[in-house]
Amino acid sequence: LFxxxxxxxxxxxxxxxxxxxxxxxxxSRYTPDARxxxxxxxxxxxxxxGFSFGPIQDEAQQLENLQQNLxxxxxxxxxxxxxxxxxxxxxxxxx
Numbered sequence: 001l002f003x004x005x006x007x008x009x010x011x012x013x014x015x016x017x018x019x020x021x022x023x024x025x026x027x028s029r030y031t032p033d034a035r036x037x038x039x040x041x042x043x044x045x046x047x048x049x050g051f052s053f054g055p056i057q058d059e060a061q062q063l064e065n066l067q068q069n070l071x072x073x074x075x076x077x078x079x080x081x082x083x084x085x086x087x088x089x090x091x092x093x094x095x
Contacts, residue, residue, distance in 0.1 A: 001039055001077040005085055008043075013051050020047055035070035038062055039082045053086075053093040063087065 004023065007016035020043055026032075027040065045056040066072075066083040 001036060001082065002079045004043060005078075005080065005082070008046075008051050008089070013047075016051065017047055020044060033070075035066065035072065035082075036077060038066055038070060039078070042082075042086060053089045 001023070004016050004019045007013075007019060020040070023040060024044075027037070032040075042056065042059070042062055046053060049056075063083050063086065072078060072081050
């Protein structure tokens with residue numbers, strides 16, 4: 001997940017899309033936690049829009065769920081909290 005976030009930041013959407021596909025396959029073989037599923041869902045919605053970080057369906061609810069209900073493991077797959085990173089990307093979009 002962190003690698004995908006870096007690729008999006010580096011403006012390498014093609015490679016980020018490939019990594020998302022790899023993550024999708026990994027998730028189909030193994031049982032990911034709810035936080036990873038939620039992050040993946042939001043990234044896929046953004047990928048369909050070319051990582052433009054425009055608004056997506058249920059965005060506010062998904063972000064609130066990530067912030068309030070789903071545990072963040074700082075030594076896990078998110079070195080940087082996904083919800084904070086996502087909100088920063090959305091803020092840049094609005095400028």
